[in-house]
Structures are given as structure tokens and as C-alpha cells.
Amino acid sequence: MTPTPKLPQTATWTEIQAQPDIWRDWSGTLASQSRDIREWIAERGIDTVWLVGAGTSAFIGGIIAAERTDLRIEDRASTDIVSCPQDCLAANGKILVVQFGRSGNSSESVGVLDLLDKHRPDIDRLHITCNPDGALATRPAPGPGQMRVLSLPEATHDRGFAMTSSFSTMLLSALACLTDFDPARIPELAEQARRLIDQLAADSDIMRPERAVFLGSGALRSLARESALKVLELTAGQTVTQWDSPLGYRHGPKAAVNDLTHVYVSLHPDLHTSRYDLDVAEEIRSQFPDIRVTTIGRGGDIDFAGTGDARADAVLHVLPAQIRAAQWSAELGLPVDDPFQGRNLSRVVSGVQLYDWQS
Known part of the structure; x- marks a missing residue:
């Protein structure tokens, strides 16, 4: 094996390097918006929070749900909700579904929206997304459940294949909205x-x-x-x-x-x-x-x-x-921003066949 070369100037490397500045610049806005979201959660009488995402976005939920909070927080991957809706959509209580999405357009993100719209429109929703034009940011909820959207800075909408700044900034933002983490600690x-x-x-x-x-x-x-x-x-x-x-x-x-x-x-x-x-x-x-x-x-x-x-x-x-x-x-000589070069995996998972569920 030969020594690893220094990082080339790719979108991925730029996005890794940018994280400290992104967090610092976002922290003031996050402090205000997360305070409003926490007040909204309290007003809605939420007792259970589902943290929902696929892949990296799902791991955010696993990190947050590992420690006890005043709210009952459950880590529920969107891939599980879409494939096994019978395991969760009959749940009782005042539920908030928090969906994470870099693009907000993955097949499973849309699949969860479809299931909630049809079977649980009473559930409240908080969407934390890096793309202001994606489905998570733009698709309205039918009600009576309410919806809030936390749109992250444009720089977090990673252009590289791998989620880097999107992962870290969504994690810090969710902590500020759902736990006692103080955004003043972000700098x-x-x-x-x-x-x-x-x-x-x-x-x-x-x-x-x-x-x-x-x-x-x-x-x-x-x-x-x-x-x-x-x-x-x-x-x-x-x-x-x-x-x-x-x-x-x-x-x-x-x-x-x-x-x-x-x-x-x-x-x-x-x-x-x-x-x-x-x-x-x-x-x-x-x-x-x-x-x-x-x-x-x-x-x-x-x-x-x-x-x-x-x-x-x-x-x-x-x-x-x-x-x-x-x-x-x-x-390895791979294009860091597209290591699969169009084969096997893509930056945004799409094309998954979604099947209608009859509860």
C-alpha cells in the first residue's frame, strides 16, 4: 500500500471543511427557530417523537434516541415504516414525526408522507431538511395534524455523494429542537x-x-x-x-x-x-x-x-x-464525489416501487 494522498479539491472535501463555519453561522438562527419549535411541541401536547430517515439520516435518530429526554423519543427508520407500516401506524398517543432529509425527495421520504397522509393525518410533523425545494419542505400536510419545516442553510445541501455537512448540521439542529442542547455551544x-x-x-x-x-x-x-x-x-x-x-x-x-x-x-x-x-x-x-x-x-x-x-x-x-x-x-483513484460512477448506488435513492397499504 502507498501513503494516502492529500485530499483533492472535490465537493466532498469542500463540504467536510465547511462544517465548522456552517455550524457557527447557523447557530444564531437555530437558537431562535428551535425555541419556537420547542414551544410549538409543548403547545401540541406531544408525548412521543419518532425520528425518521433512511441511511445516514436514520443514524441521526439513533444518536439522539440513545439518551433519555423529557419526551419519549423513538428511532424509526423510514425504510422500516414504508416496508412494515403495520408495526407502527396503529400507535396511540400524541405523536410527532420528525423526518430528516438532505434532498427531501428520497423514495422512502415520499413513502412516509403518503402513509401519514392516508392513514395518520392526525400526526404532527417536523421536517428538518437541507433542500428548500424538496418534498419535505414543500409538500403540505392534509391536517388535522400540523407541520413545521426547519430548512437548513443552502451550504448543507451536499453536492458530493456522501452526506457530511448535511448529517452534522441536521443532528445539531434536531438536538436544539428536541433536547436540552443549547445552540450557544455550537461555536x-x-x-x-x-x-x-x-x-x-x-x-x-x-x-x-x-x-x-x-x-x-x-x-x-x-x-x-x-x-x-x-x-x-x-x-x-x-x-x-x-x-x-x-x-x-x-x-x-x-x-x-x-x-x-x-x-x-x-x-x-x-x-x-x-x-x-x-x-x-x-x-x-x-x-x-x-x-x-x-x-x-x-x-x-x-x-x-x-x-x-x-x-x-x-x-x-x-x-x-x-x-x-x-x-x-x-x-483508490475513484472520483470522490461519485465513487460508483452511476452504478450500484446513487446520491439520492429513487425509483423504489412504493406499494399501497391497506390498514
Whole structure:
């Protein structure tokens, strides 16, 4: 293997680099709009929130739902709702469906809208989207359920294949709307992200492994899933990836580790939890002394302070995967912004046959 080249000036790299400035510029507007949305949620008497998306957008839900809040928050992928509506649409209570979408036009986003319109028009909706012209932003709800739209800055509507700034900005925005996360902390995150991006981008000696594993506890488990997906996508499947929790990984999945594996372990900001993260990192290092095991987070090999909130700190933990994935894609000679070149996967999933459901 040859050393990884520095990142070319692609849309993907530009969007990765832009994240700190996007977050900082958005934070003031987000503070005002999220306050209005929280007041609306309280007025509507919401007791249950479904976090809905597909792929990367679904992993946002997994990160947020991992920690308890005043609201009952459930992680429900749009791919599951569309294929198995019988599992959820008969639910009782005052429900808010929060849909995430970079384009807002994916087949499953539209499928969820169709199901709600026909079978549960009483459910309230909050759409967090990067595209002001997409279905999530423009398609009205039939009522009696109400709808709100949070349109993110234009710069978050990534032109590259992989979701980067869209993922991180939708995550921070949802946290501000649904939890006690204060948008005033975003500039602090942005400053740490800028230093981290510069540090990681300057290190061009991290060679692409045959296999890349990402592990994280609690909210960082879904972050590990997003990290694994970034590498898998941008290297067009030529780097095999895994994700899991540090404790879960020992129960069989660790069988995939070999001498050509690079393992990344996110360190949870909770000191009790991070003990388990560190233990699995040390175990793998002792069993495979010749492979790279990289810890990410406070006191780790990739070190940053974070905020102490794992959900918000996820936007820092994802940066190594975003940057390495883009570097390794370039190493393979792939077009980083379109690694599949029109085959197998596309930037926006479309063309899925949606079937009418008779409840």
C-alpha cells in the first residue's frame, strides 16, 4: 500500500471543511427557530417523537434516541415504516414525526408522507431538511395534524455523494429542537472541529486498510455506524467495514479483525462508559500488536475535549471517518464525489416501487 494522498479539491472535501463555519453561522438562527419549535411541541401536547430517515439520516435518530429526554423519543427508520407500516401506524398517543432529509425527495421520504397522509393525518410533523425545494419542505400536510419545516442553510445541501455537512448540521439542529442542547455551544464545537479537521487533513500517512472497524457506546454506537458507512460508500465497497458497541463487538463480530484491519474506538465522554471503550481498544491491541487501533475523543489518540454531551460530540467523532474516507477514495483513484460512477448506488435513492397499504 502507498501513503494516502492529500485530499483533492472535490465537493466532498469542500463540504467536510465547511462544517465548522456552517455550524457557527447557523447557530444564531437555530437558537431562535428551535425555541419556537420547542414551544410549538409543548403547545401540541406531544408525548412521543419518532425520528425518521433512511441511511445516514436514520443514524441521526439513533444518536439522539440513545439518551433519555423529557419526551419519549423513538428511532424509526423510514425504510422500516414504508416496508412494515403495520408495526407502527396503529400507535396511540400524541405523536410527532420528525423526518430528516438532505434532498427531501428520497423514495422512502415520499413513502412516509403518503402513509401519514392516508392513514395518520392526525400526526404532527417536523421536517428538518437541507433542500428548500424538496418534498419535505414543500409538500403540505392534509391536517388535522400540523407541520413545521426547519430548512437548513443552502451550504448543507451536499453536492458530493456522501452526506457530511448535511448529517452534522441536521443532528445539531434536531438536538436544539428536541433536547436540552443549547445552540450557544455550537461555536465551541466549531472551533474544536476546525482544529481537528486541520490536524487530520495534514496527516497523509494513514494508509487505507483492507478492513475498517468503528466502535462506540451509547449515542456513539449509531455514530460508529455512520462512520462505517462513510468509508464503505466513498471507497465504493473496496474497504470492508464493521460497526458495533465495544462490549457487543466481543460477542462474535470481532472475528472479522485480521492483520489488515484498522480499528477506531470512540471514547464516550462519560468516564464510566469510557472504561469499556478503552478496554476493548487495549484488548485488540494486545491480540493484534501489528495493526492500528485508534481511540477518538477526550484523552484518545485523536484528542479533543468535546462538550460532555455524546450526542453533540458525535459531530466531532465522525470527522476522522469523513476525512479518511475521502482520502482513501482518492488513493483508490475513484472520483470522490461519485465513487460508483452511476452504478450500484446513487446520491439520492429513487425509483423504489412504493406499494399501497391497506390498514
